[in-house]
Amino acid sequence: MLAAAYEELDRDSFAALTLDRLARRSGVHVSTIRRRWRTVEGVVVELLAERGSTLPTPDTGDFRRDLTQLTQAIADFNNALRNRNVLQGLLAAAAHDPRVEEIVRAAFVRRIEEVTLIARQAVERGEIPEDTDPREVIAALAAPLYYRVLILRGSIDERLVHTTVEATYQAARSGVFVRKGDREG
Amino acid sequence: MLAAAYEELDRDSFAALTLDRLARRSGVHVSTIRRRWRTVEGVVVELLAERGSTLPTPDTGDFRRDLTQLTQAIADFNNALRNRNVLQGLLAAAAHDPRVEEIVRAAFVRRIEEVTLIARQAVERGEIPEDTDPREVIAALAAPLYYRVLILRGSIDERLVHTTVEATYQAARSGVFVRKGDREG
Numbered sequence A, B: 001m002l003a004a005a006y007e008e009l010d011r012d013s014f015a016a017l018t019l020d021r022l023a024r025r026s027g028v029h030v031s032t033i034r035r036r037w038r039t040v041e042g043v044v045v046e047l048l049a050e051r052g053s054t055l056p057t058p059d060t061g062d063f064r065r066d067l068t069q070l071t072q073a074i075a076d077f078n079n080a081l082r083n084r085n086v087l088q089g090l091l092a093a094a095a096h097d098p099r100v101e102e103i104v105r106a107a108f109v110r111r112i113e114e115v116t117l118i119a120r121q122a123v124e125r126g127e128i129p130e131d132t133d134p135r136e137v138i139a140a141l142a143a144p145l146y147y148r149v150l151i152l153r154g155s156i157d158e159r160l161v162h163t164t165v166e167a168t169y170q171a172a173r174s175g176v177f178v179r180k181g182d183r184e185g
Helices: A002-011 A019-026 A030-037 A040-051 A063-079 A081-096 A098-115 A117-124 A134-151 A158-173 B002-011 B019-026 B030-037 B040-051 B063-079 B081-096 B098-115 B117-124 B134-151 B158-173
Strands: none
Touching: A002 A019, A002 A040, A002 A081, A019 A030, A019 A040, A030 A040, A040 A081, A040 A098, A063 A081, A063 A117, A063 A134, A063 A158, A081 A098, A081 A134, A081 B081, A098 A117, A098 A134, A098 B134, A117 A134, A134 A158, A134 B098, A134 B134, A134 B158, A158 B134, A158 B158, B002 B019, B002 B040, B002 B081, B019 B030, B019 B040, B030 B040, B040 B081, B040 B098, B063 B081, B063 B117, B063 B134, B063 B158, B081 B098, B081 B134, B098 B117, B098 B134, B117 B134, B134 B158
16 A cells, blocks of 8 residues: 555655545555545655655765765655655645654654764764764755755755755864754754 | 634644634634635635745845844744744645645745845855855755754754854855856756
């Protein structure tokens, strides 16, 4: 059923996804789908759990190259129509249900945490200042990409990958993300 | 009716907003509301048109101070519960309806365009390089704020205002947003 949903979202928008369409494509009866997932939003939330966290953490030994690979991976992921649709469906579901909001939030925090390795290694190699907050670096990298998808409703092109990597790299190098005596915040 | 909706969104989440609640608070009959706006999403889209575009464009004569004032204004706007709720409701509506998606997109593009004055004046004063793309500067400034609200589901604190201004300032100064022979793109 989840595979069927993912396929549907590769053909059409989240808006076009209905439980009836899912039933037709998956061969699962619509009442069964409704019992288990309640709504299309419920289906999309389970898709997040299943397919959301597959981005590898680059480890090239070079901070700028790591940033570039991570940005490209986020771009490729979100440029796939079905993933963009899942994301938009998730935020729609989050607006309607505080429990979903918490699931979405936790999923993104976890993904950021995973890839902070890039910034922590850059600190260890002396490429960026000590006391750099690694989560701020990753959030700075991710933000322009999600802004493009969610607010400007466009795809992430090469130019945006380039400016995002460079802006984050320059800012991190010049100590914008340094926290003095407050590493956790 | 719109004022009533705005008040409701200041007390509770978008998820809690129903046409019945709007009817009770506004004194307008629910069938009238349904006829005119169809859904709560429809109400929220009209709220965007009415109250969305009230941010003034700072003009202090100093690029960094302009960036700080604009960032603070976006922060204050989105930290008000009702505005955050309108935004989240809008994106939910956009996921469900391509026409709403286009309205939301156009509204943000228009707001970016308005405040590009900040970057264009900074170019004129020689604070940032010629051929800097002013829309990229503004998008870089706005992105971390919307990422915080929409993805991390948190409020925009002083620290984020500071890092966002500094990252954008450093990047713009160092020419990250310069487009050679392609000012429009």
